[in-house]
Amino acid sequence: MSERIVKRNATSDVLTTTDSLLRATGLTAAYTVDGGEVVAVDDVSIDMRRGEVLGVAGESGCGKSTLGAVLSLTLRPPLFVRSGELEVDGRRLDLGPHQKPPRSWRGEVVSLLPQGAMNSLSPTVRIRDFAYDVIRAHQSGVRRDDAIERTRQRLEHLDLPRRVLDYYPHQLSGGMKQRVVTVISTLLNPRLLIADEPTSALDVSSQRVLIEMLKEMLSEEIIGGVIFITHDLPVLNIVADRIAIMYAGQIAEVGTARDIINQPRHPYSAALLSSVLVPEPAMRRTRVQGIPGAPPSLMHPPGGCRFHPRCGLVMDVCRDQAPPKVGDERRFASCWWAEQNPGQNPSQNPSRAREV
Amino acid sequence: MRLRKYLVGKALWYVGALIVALVLNFLLPRLVPGNPVDAIVAQLGRSGAQAEQLKRIHEHYVAEFGLNQPMWAQFFTYVGNLLHFDLGTSFAQSPAKVGDLIAEALPWTLGLQLPAILIGWLVGNGLGALAAFKGGWFDRGAFLSSLFLSSMPYYCLAIILLYLFAVALRMLPPGGGYEPGLMPDWSLLFATDVLRHYWLPFFSLVIIFIGGQAVGMRSMAIYELNSDYVNYGRGLGLPDKRIVRYIFRNAMLPQVTGLALSIGTLVGGALITEIVFSYPGIGSLLFSAISQNDYPVIQAITLIIAIAVLASNFLVEIAYGFVDPRIRAARAGER
Numbered sequence: 283m284s285e286r287i288v289k290r291n292a293t294s295d296v297l298t299t300t301d302s303l304l305r306a307t308g309l310t311a312a313y314t315v316d317g318g319e320v321v322a323v324d325d326v327s328i329d330m331r332r333g334e335v336l337g338v339a340g341e342s343g344c345g346k347s348t349l350g351a352v353l354s355l356t357l358r359p360p361l362f363v364r365s366g367e368l369e370v371d372g373r374r375l376d377l378g379p380h381q382k383p384p385r386s387w388r389g390e391v392v393s394l395l396p397q398g399a400m401n402s403l404s405p406t407v408r409i410r411d412f413a414y415d416v417i418r419a420h421q422s423g424v425r426r427d428d429a430i431e432r433t434r435q436r437l438e439h440l441d442l443p444r445r446v447l448d449y450y451p452h453q454l455s456g457g458m459k460q461r462v463v464t465v466i467s468t469l470l471n472p473r474l475l476i477a478d479e480p481t482s483a484l485d486v487s488s489q490r491v492l493i494e495m496l497k498e499m500l501s502e503e504i505i506g507g508v509i510f511i512t513h514d515l516p517v518l519n520i521v522a523d524r525i526a527i528m529y530a531g532q533i534a535e536v537g538t539a540r541d542i543i544n545q546p547r548h549p550y551s552a553a554l555l556s557s558v559l560v561p562e563p564a565m566r567r568t569r570v571q572g573i574p575g576a577p578p579s580l581m582h583p584p585g586g587c588r589f590h591p592r593c594g595l596v597m598d599v600c601r602d603q604a605p606p607k608v609g610d611e612r613r614f615a616s617c618w619w620a621e622q623n624p625g626q627n628p629s630q631n632p633s634r635a636r637e638v
Numbered sequence: 639m640r641l642r643k644y645l646v647g648k649a650l651w652y653v654g655a656l657i658v659a660l661v662l663n664f665l666l667p668r669l670v671p672g673n674p675v676d677a678i679v680a681q682l683g684r685s686g687a688q689a690e691q692l693k694r695i696h697e698h699y700v701a702e703f704g705l706n707q708p709m710w711a712q713f714f715t716y717v718g719n720l721l722h723f724d725l726g727t728s729f730a731q732s733p734a735k736v737g738d739l740i741a742e743a744l745p746w747t748l749g750l751q752l753p754a755i756l757i758g759w760l761v762g763n764g765l766g767a768l769a770a771f772k773g774g775w776f777d778r779g780a781f782l783s784s785l786f787l788s789s790m791p792y793y794c795l796a797i798i799l800l801y802l803f804a805v806a807l808r809m810l811p812p813g814g815g816y817e818p819g820l821m822p823d824w825s826l827l828f829a830t831d832v833l834r835h836y837w838l839p840f841f842s843l844v845i846i847f848i849g850g851q852a853v854g855m856r857s858m859a860i861y862e863l864n865s866d867y868v869n870y871g872r873g874l875g876l877p878d879k880r881i882v883r884y885i886f887r888n889a890m891l892p893q894v895t896g897l898a899l900s901i902g903t904l905v906g907g908a909l910i911t912e913i914v915f916s917y918p919g920i921g922s923l924l925f926s927a928i929s930q931n932d933y934p935v936i937q938a939i940t941l942i943i944a945i946a947v948l949a950s951n952f953l954v955e956i957a958y959g960f961v962d963p964r965i966r967a968a969r970a971g972e973r
Contacts, residue, residue, distance in 0.1 A: 356873040385875045394873030401866040404884045406962060419876045450963040467874065 302369075303507045304330035304353075304474055309366035309377070311352045314359075320580045322348040322361070324531040328509075329611045330474075330524075333500055335508045337522030337539065339515055339554070341577050345531040347397070347478055350511045354394040354476040355383040368392075371473040371506060390420050393472035393505075395464055397479040402463055403451035409433075410447040413466055420470055436465055440495055457488030461495060468499055473506035480510075481517055493521045515558050519543055524612070527551045530578050530588040535615040545627055547608070547615035550589045552629035587618065595619045595628055648955060652948050659944035660720075664713050667928075667936045674729040674931040675699040703729055716937070726934035730927070736938045739923060744905075746815055747912070747919035750836070751904045754843040759897045761844075762851025767886055769852065770859035771878075781856055787849030793910040796842035800914060803838060811835050813916035839915045843908055847900070854896065858889035891962055895954050902950030905943050 306328040312319040322345045330336050338346045351357050352366065366377040370391050375383065388394075396402045403412060413433040418424050434444050446454060446462055454462060460480060468475060477496070481489040499505050510521055518525055518539065525542040527535045527550065535548035546552040553573045575592040578584055584591055590600040599618050608620045619628060679696045700706050704715060719726055725736035762784075769780040787795070804812035816822065816831050862868065862885040871881045905920050912921030920939060927935035959966040 354873050356869055358869065358872075385877065387875070388873055389875035394870065396866060396870050396873070402870040404867040404871075404888060405964060406887050407884060415876060415880055416874045419874065419880065450967075452964050452967070463870075 301331050302329070303332045303334065303371060304328060304509075305369040306353065307367045309349070309352050310364040311348055311357065311361060311366075312364055313361050315581075318581070321364075321583075322531050322580055323352055326528075326531075326533055327611070328353075328526065328533075330507050330509070332506055333503075334523045335496070335500070335510055335521055337518035337525040338509060338511045338528060339513060339518055339525060340528035341554075342513065343577050343580070344528040345580070346511045346513075346528050348531075349528070350394075350476045350478040350509065352377070353474070353509060354392050354478075355388050356394055386420065389416060389467075390470045390472055392474045392476060393467045393470070395467045395475055395477040395480050397482065403459070405451055407450075408447070409449055409451070409454075409462060409466075413447070413469060416466060416469055433465070433469060436469065437462075440465060440498065457484055457491065460484060460488065460492060464492065464495060468505050471504050475505045475508045476511070477508055478511045479513075482512065482514065489517065493517070496521070515543075515555065527554065530583055531580055532588065532616065534589065534617070536611075537609075537613040541613065546629065547620040547625075547627070548589075548617045549593050549595045549619060549628040551615070552627065553592075553594075556629055587616075593619075597622075645956075648952065652952050655948055656944065659948070660717070660941065661713075663937050663940045663944065664716055666940075667931070667933045668709070670928075670931060672931050673705070674933060675703065675705065677930050678730065699729075703727075720941075725938040728927075728932055728935050730930040730932040730935075736934045739935060740920070740938060740942070743918060743920045743923045746917060747905060747908065747921065750839055750912075750917065750919060751843065751908055752901075754840055754847060754908075755897070755900045755904060758844045758847030759851055759893070759900070762848040763855045763886075763890070763893055765848065766852040766855025767859045767882065767889065770856045770863060771882055771885070777856075780852065784849040784852040784856070787846055788853050790846065790849075792843060792846040792908075793914055795846055796839070796911050796914045799838050799842050810838050813914075815918040835915075835917075839908070839911050839917055842911055842914075851893065851896065855889060855893055858892060859885055862889045887961070891958065894957055894961060898950040898954040898957070899947070902947035903943070905939070905946055 306326070309323055309326045309328075310321065311323040312321045324345075326345075326349060328336070338349060340346050348361065351361065352363055353368070357363060362379050363377040363381075364379060368375040368377060373387075373391060375387065377383070403409070407415075410430045410433065414426050414429040417429040417432065430447065434447060437444055437446065440461075442458075442461055442465065446458065451459060460483070464480070475496075481492055484492065496505075496508055500508065508521075510518065512518060522539045524537060525539050526533050527542065527546075527548065529550050535542065535546065535551045537545075537547075542551060543555060546555060550573075557572050573592055578588060578591070586602045587593070587596075587600040587605045590596045593600065597618055603618075605616045605618050606621055607614045607616050608624070609615060620626075675696055678699060679692055704712055707715075716726070723737075725740070728734045728736050728739060731739065765780055765784070769777040769784075800812060803810045811817070811834060813835075815835055816828065817835075822828060865888075867884065868881055871884065908919070909921035909924060911917070912919045913925055916922065920942075923935065924939045926932075927939070
């Protein structure tokens with residue numbers, strides 16, 4: 283399958299120079315464990331345009347944080363990239379078990395906005411000194427005063443108080459810490475920001491402030507695009523332009539946020555959405571449905587379609603043959619059912635209602 | 639303002655601890671069975687003096703040392719003398735002043751211990767941090783040998799080194815601070831001789847110390863390596879050396895305590911090492927004083943040890959505030 287994707291990329295190289303921000307192909311990453319490997323990201327390919335926010339959603343253990351670590355080049359043992367290719371804003375990078383990603387990419391081309399900013403800052407380093415360290419890691423010989431002045435301007439531009447520069451991390455509130463970390467992550471105007479659950483530890487008003495800050499930075503082209511990893515579908519509905527639903531290390535479905543939420547094609551997307559409480563009057567009579575079973579162990583993933591043991595629309599072919607990608611790179615579902623029922627929403631299918 | 643209040647409060651606490659130490663210093667040697675005068679007189683008796691004479695000498699010494707006075711009166715004389723920085727006269731080596739005996743022995747102990755502790759601390763922490771950061775075979779080798787060394791009593795290594803280099807290989811002298819025939823002066827000959835006598839006790843201390851520090855630093859650094867800020871720093875492209883510096887600063891906190899406490903216990907810390915190598919330091923002095931019930935010398939040395947431990951603890955508390963802003967904030971009453 284990866285071969286097919288590579289070929290398609292080769293023909294559409296022209297697109298790269300115009301509005302393509304990210305083209306990731308065949309990303310595969312595995313944890314080495316006693317007696318083998320657990321493939322946490324299995325041949326994932328992602329396409330993104332400039333200015334886009336791509337939401338990545340899925341249950342715990344579906345590989346979304348691992349995908350974030352692969353894209354932000356922050357994999358640590360026992361996690362290794364097996365293969366893959368990144369192209370960010372026209373710059374290419376081959377990934378592999380023996381390739382050491384260049385330090386200059388991290389923070390400048392791709393940058394990480396970490397999960398739970400609580401401990402992301404060293405407790406004994408002032409914000410201004412950390413900002414200086416980040417800037418001088420990429421611009422050797424930069425003057426300390428200049429680096430701090432640039433950070434101060436960025437803070438004020440984003441309506442954050444300049445006094446935080448003099449603070450130690452423990453002097454910042456949770457929401458403020460997350461915003462300061464966001465400013466530091468974007469100090470070098472990275473082309474792609476990988477935000478791994480940035481809002482998960484925040485209350486709703488801090489979430490909103492953070493999302494507005496990200497959108498402002500996008501519209502001013504401080505950052506080129508955002509990959510927003512979360513398990514929080516309502517947040518994705520607000521922030522994401524497109525959504526990728528991950529299941530067991532693979533992308534089950536990709537599409538615009540509106541398509542995924544209103545017209546899901548993969549039974550898993552539909553099931554995930556139907557397990558979310560929506561506080562709207564029209565939903566009052568709809569039963570919230572969970573997904574039966576639990577995500578599979580990635581040590582021994584089920585054959586065929588990985589979702590088949592939990593799927594209400596399972597067919598014989600699902601049990602032993604990997605599903606095809608139905609659609610193109612920007613809107614597809616990896617599903618046999620979607621192939622046989624083009625354009626239909628699995629949650630409105632009568633056979634599903636009978637099953638559950 | 640609150641910081642000053644905090645410091646004054648702490649200082650008072652340490653003064654209180656010092657007073658308790660003073661009382662114990664005075665009391666404990668006197669609880670040891672036996673009497674220093676008995677020891678002196680017994681020695682004289684062996685040299686063939688008459689019983690009547692011995693009794694008179696005994697009384698003379700008891701009066702001279704003030705041992706016929708009640709305990710509390712002795713205590714106040716002791717404290718009164720201390721206030722004049724008078725440590726008294728040695729019983730066993732009368733009429734030598736205790737202050738002179740200590741002034742003679744202290745440079746040997748400091749010269750042996752201070753470099754051993756400082757070098758051991760630096761090398762040990764560097765080794766521990768490096769082992770944690772590098773991992774793999776280097777880590778395993780460094781960790782296992784450090785663990786082995788740090789769990790070995792330091793006099794064991796002293797005896798092993800003594801046997802190996804002084805007895806079996808005859809490369810280095812087995813003991814003493816310098817050759818018995820030499821007179822201490824500032825000549826090159828004397829300096830090289832002192833150095834030759836220095837290696838064995840020095841290495842027996844420094845190797846053990848490196849092991850202990852490396853084990854502690856390694857586990858602290860491994861804990862820090864897994865923290866979020868290390869991953870974030872990598873994600874922002876910080877160079878390894880910068881990240882190691884962050885790790886080192888955060889992992890160092892408990893190690894600073896260790897350093898200060900070793901400096902505090904430095905005076906009495908190498909007692910057995912000094913005895914093994916018959917090194918002319920405080921340890922040897924204390925050992926002979928104890929065996930002779932020489933109260934003033936014992937008291938003076940334990941007092942110095944107590945003051946050193948208290949002072950270094952006090953300094954650690956202040957130093958902590960400089961290394962860790964959270965502790966500084968808690969002290970000043972901030973959030």
